[in-house]
Amino acid sequence: MISTATSIGLDGINLDFEKLGMDGGEAFGQFLKELSVECRKNGIGLSVDDYMPNEGNKHYHLDVQGKVADYVILMGYDEHWHGSKNCYIYGQ
Secondary structure, three states, X not given: OXXXXXXXXXXEEEEOOOOOOHXXXXXXXXHHHHHHHHHHHOXXXXXXXXXXXXXXXXXXXXXXXXXXXXXXXXXXXXXXXXXXXXXXXXXX
């Protein structure tokens, strides 16, 4: 990633790892730590997208992400769909 980012002149790398299994949390944190070091060495920003914090995603270790990434972006958009019990269709 670093060599590609530097060769095409990117300002940064944004990671969006969704549905990470509980057993992958520690490895993901270590990956971010190591990637952040290489990003800093090369003047490349690092951002990470995350679900809103809840009991089911504690293994993403937002505390670690906050220390090693330049930005932690919370995906706060509505995740409802037609047919969802929380979905309101205008006019119905």
